[in-house]
Each structure stands twice: as structure tokens, then as C-alpha cells.
Amino acid sequence: MKIIVPMAGMGKRMRPHTLTVPKPLIPIAGKPIVQRLVEEIAKVSDEAIDEIAFIIGDFGKDVEDILRGIAENIGAKASIYHQEEALGTAHAIYCAAPSLSGKVVVAFADTLFKADFVLDAEADSVIWVQKVEDPSAFGVVKIDGKNNITDFIEKPKDFVSDLAIIGIYYFKDGDNLRDELKYLMDNEVVVNGEYQLTDALENMKNKGLSFKPGQVIEWMDCGNKDATIHTNQRILEYHKGDELVCSSSTAENSIIISPCYIGENVKIKNSVIGPHVSVGANTTVSNTLVRNSIIQRNSNLENLNLENSMIGNYVDIQGEVSEWNVGDFATFSK
The missing domain is CATH 3.90.550.10 (Spore Coat Polysaccharide Biosynthesis Protein SpsA; Chain A)
Known part of the structure; x- marks a missing residue:
């Protein structure tokens, strides 16, 4: 077929x-x-x-x-x-x-x-x-x-x-x-x-x-x-209970609330991730709360409170943000 x-x-x-x-x-x-x-x-x-x-x-x-x-x-x-x-x-x-x-x-x-x-x-x-x-x-x-x-x-x-x-x-x-x-x-x-x-x-x-x-x-x-x-x-939700957190990722002083997908080599520090969050490979999240969002590869998020957001690849965002829709290769700070 x-x-x-x-x-x-x-x-x-x-x-x-x-x-x-x-x-x-x-x-x-x-x-x-x-x-x-x-x-x-x-x-x-x-x-x-x-x-x-x-x-x-x-x-x-x-x-x-x-x-x-x-x-x-x-x-x-x-x-x-x-x-x-x-x-x-x-x-x-x-x-x-x-x-x-x-x-x-x-x-x-x-x-x-x-x-x-x-x-x-x-x-x-x-x-x-x-x-x-x-x-x-x-x-x-x-x-x-x-x-x-x-x-x-x-x-x-x-x-x-x-x-x-x-x-x-x-x-x-x-x-x-x-x-x-x-x-x-x-x-x-x-x-x-x-x-x-x-x-x-x-x-x-x-x-x-x-x-x-x-x-x-x-x-x-x-x-x-x-x-x-x-x-x-x-x-x-359909994959709740499956292993969706890659073993190469790290979470320091952080909480991951299922269901979430956490990609290869993701680094999470002093953050709460989830529920319903996907984080792409090689992304760093620190001092951040994220709910119901998609974050793609090779990005850096610091000091944020995100919900209902889409963040692209190679994005650097720092500062207080509640909802964001950001394409690739963008930088924002506050």
C-alpha cells in the first residue's frame, strides 16, 4: 500500500x-x-x-x-x-x-x-x-x-x-x-x-x-x-504513562508534571515544567514555569512564566512573559 x-x-x-x-x-x-x-x-x-x-x-x-x-x-x-x-x-x-x-x-x-x-x-x-x-x-x-x-x-x-x-x-x-x-x-x-x-x-x-x-x-x-x-x-495525553523524558536530559531542583515530552540533552534548572509541555533537544530552561506549550530545539528560556505558547528553534528569551508565539532565531530580554 x-x-x-x-x-x-x-x-x-x-x-x-x-x-x-x-x-x-x-x-x-x-x-x-x-x-x-x-x-x-x-x-x-x-x-x-x-x-x-x-x-x-x-x-x-x-x-x-x-x-x-x-x-x-x-x-x-x-x-x-x-x-x-x-x-x-x-x-x-x-x-x-x-x-x-x-x-x-x-x-x-x-x-x-x-x-x-x-x-x-x-x-x-x-x-x-x-x-x-x-x-x-x-x-x-x-x-x-x-x-x-x-x-x-x-x-x-x-x-x-x-x-x-x-x-x-x-x-x-x-x-x-x-x-x-x-x-x-x-x-x-x-x-x-x-x-x-x-x-x-x-x-x-x-x-x-x-x-x-x-x-x-x-x-x-x-x-x-x-x-x-x-x-x-x-x-x-494519549501517550501518558509512556517514557517521554529522554535519559540524556537533566532536571536540577525542578519538577516535571506528566505528561511532558523532554528531548535529548535538555537541561532544566530551578523550574516547573508541565503538564502538557514538549521541549526539543538541546534546549535549556531555567528559573521558569511552563504549562501547555511547545518549545523547540536549541533554545534558551530564563526567568519566564509561560502558558499556551509556541517557541521556535534557536530562540533566547529572558524576562517575564505569560504567552508567546516566537519563530526561529529570535532573541528577547526584559
């Missing part, structure tokens, strides 16, 4: 963190978002993942090497494709046309999930959904009495369903998906200047393809700073 991961977006809602790194590589509890995504997909699949195709922008060799490592960690080959221009979801997936064959999972890399089902690889297609309170902000599906998806509705103004599409799709026949996407390109089937995956899904349904819902337990967004911090909290 293959996983197709469109991740070429600029991540504007996550700035300043995406000025130096693509959003799917932002760490959640010590692992990049996209790594957690493909690992969860592998968990619900009875079949081995033999290839992961990443569709990226001009992110550079270092990012490509990280993505290859993520694929290799689950025993898969990595394929790298580039989307030069943002022309919609269908166009993004079609950029990986050479990998669209056989059984494929398409997973957009700005969401995480928890599920207790095993993917039915013999189904024509499975679209993963979650119940939401306000379906008007999402694409939703309607389901008949036989648990078949009958309609796709994009951001309905009136209530038709509360099952939102979370951005993960399974197709038994990737060649069929590729052909339907090509049809959209060849015939300039666009909505607001973009090629939409939902148009391909509708065409496939009209030709008799059966779509089943795969309902997840929890859908976690990584679209902006507050949502990402909340997702970090939820992932830490």
Missing part, C-alpha cells in the same frame, strides 16, 4: 514558525506532524506501507532528507514530487501521478487522528470522517441506511450532515483515481481557479464506485498556533 501526502502549502496561518520550516515538520510531542500522521495510518492498515509519496514545495534538500528518513522508519520507500503552483487539492495529488497505482491512502498533512478501526482494504474507497458541532465550516458527507456515502457537500449553509471529511482517503484502485484527476486537468474542471478532489470523487461515485465512511475517535487540527498546542496536549 502507498501513502500520498500533499504538503506543499505555505502554512501562512502558522507563521512565524513556517517561515523556516514546512508546517508538517513542526514537532508534536517530539515528532514532526507528518511523521505522526503516517505512523497512525500504518497502525490502522493490515497491509505493509511500501511507498510514501510526498508532494512538497521548494523546501530544499534538508527537508527532503528528513522526509526520506520518515518513510524509511516504517520500512517504506520515499518518493518526492514538487507542486510548483497552488492549483487545488486535485492538482496537488496529481503531482504524484507516477505513484498513483494500486492501493493508496491520500492524507493531507495538516491533521492528526486517533482511530480504533482497521482499514477495509477491499472496499472501493474509504473516506475518513468525524462528527463536528458546526459542519458549515467543512466538507461533509451524507450516508444512507447501508453505510454508503451518497453525497459530498462543501461547507453547507443548511444542515445536511455533521460528518466532516478530515482529509484522509483510501482508494483500492489508485490508477482509477489518477485517471479521474487527469480528466479534471484535461478538461479544465475548476472551481474558483482550482482543481478540487471532491469533483473527482463525485465523478467516481456517479460511475458506480462505492464509498464507505471510516469514522475516527478524535480529529486533531494543526492549522494554527492554538490548535497545534491543543493537539500537542492531546497527543501527550
Whole structure:
């Protein structure tokens, strides 16, 4: 089975963190978002993942090497494709046309999930959904009495369903998906200047393809700073009881309140960390209280009282701060 991961977006809602790194590589509890995504997909699949195709922008060799490592960690080959221009979801997936064959999972890399089902690889297609309170902000599906998806509705103004599409799709026949996407390109089937995956899904349904819902337990967004911090909290809760404090880290005269992730060579002194805090490798925290926050690698925090904050890589902050959203290579003192 293959996983197709469109991740070429600029991540504007996550700035300043995406000025130096693509959003799917932002760490959640010590692992990049996209790594957690493909690992969860592998968990619900009875079949081995033999290839992961990443569709990226001009992110550079270092990012490509990280993505290859993520694929290799689950025993898969990595394929790298580039989307030069943002022309919609269908166009993004079609950029990986050479990998669209056989059984494929398409997973957009700005969401995480928890599920207790095993993917039915013999189904024509499975679209993963979650119940939401306000379906008007999402694409939703309607389901008949036989648990078949009958309609796709994009951001309905009136209530038709509360099952939102979370951005993960399974197709038994990737060649069929590729052909339907090509049809959209060849015939300039666009909505607001973009090629939409939902148009391909509708065409496939009209030709008799059966779509089943795969309902997840929890859908976690990584679209902006507050949502990402909340997702970090939820992932830490799922791993509560696991060993998330690296043995090379040190804590002097300090308290770590579980659940927290503490990376390699982190130094903590005279501080209280947690709950729901992730601290990246080689970071130093001293005389500081931190709750419900993400602190990345190689940073230095002193004399702070932080909550609901995201701190980037190579950041130096000293002084009284209650909530902060700081990108990489920043220095602040008070």
C-alpha cells in the first residue's frame, strides 16, 4: 500500500514558525506532524506501507532528507514530487501521478487522528470522517441506511450532515483515481481557479464506485498556533504513562508534571515544567514555569512564566512573559 501526502502549502496561518520550516515538520510531542500522521495510518492498515509519496514545495534538500528518513522508519520507500503552483487539492495529488497505482491512502498533512478501526482494504474507497458541532465550516458527507456515502457537500449553509471529511482517503484502485484527476486537468474542471478532489470523487461515485465512511475517535487540527498546542496536549495525553523524558536530559531542583515530552540533552534548572509541555533537544530552561506549550530545539528560556505558547528553534528569551508565539532565531530580554 502507498501513502500520498500533499504538503506543499505555505502554512501562512502558522507563521512565524513556517517561515523556516514546512508546517508538517513542526514537532508534536517530539515528532514532526507528518511523521505522526503516517505512523497512525500504518497502525490502522493490515497491509505493509511500501511507498510514501510526498508532494512538497521548494523546501530544499534538508527537508527532503528528513522526509526520506520518515518513510524509511516504517520500512517504506520515499518518493518526492514538487507542486510548483497552488492549483487545488486535485492538482496537488496529481503531482504524484507516477505513484498513483494500486492501493493508496491520500492524507493531507495538516491533521492528526486517533482511530480504533482497521482499514477495509477491499472496499472501493474509504473516506475518513468525524462528527463536528458546526459542519458549515467543512466538507461533509451524507450516508444512507447501508453505510454508503451518497453525497459530498462543501461547507453547507443548511444542515445536511455533521460528518466532516478530515482529509484522509483510501482508494483500492489508485490508477482509477489518477485517471479521474487527469480528466479534471484535461478538461479544465475548476472551481474558483482550482482543481478540487471532491469533483473527482463525485465523478467516481456517479460511475458506480462505492464509498464507505471510516469514522475516527478524535480529529486533531494543526492549522494554527492554538490548535497545534491543543493537539500537542492531546497527543501527550494519549501517550501518558509512556517514557517521554529522554535519559540524556537533566532536571536540577525542578519538577516535571506528566505528561511532558523532554528531548535529548535538555537541561532544566530551578523550574516547573508541565503538564502538557514538549521541549526539543538541546534546549535549556531555567528559573521558569511552563504549562501547555511547545518549545523547540536549541533554545534558551530564563526567568519566564509561560502558558499556551509556541517557541521556535534557536530562540533566547529572558524576562517575564505569560504567552508567546516566537519563530526561529529570535532573541528577547526584559
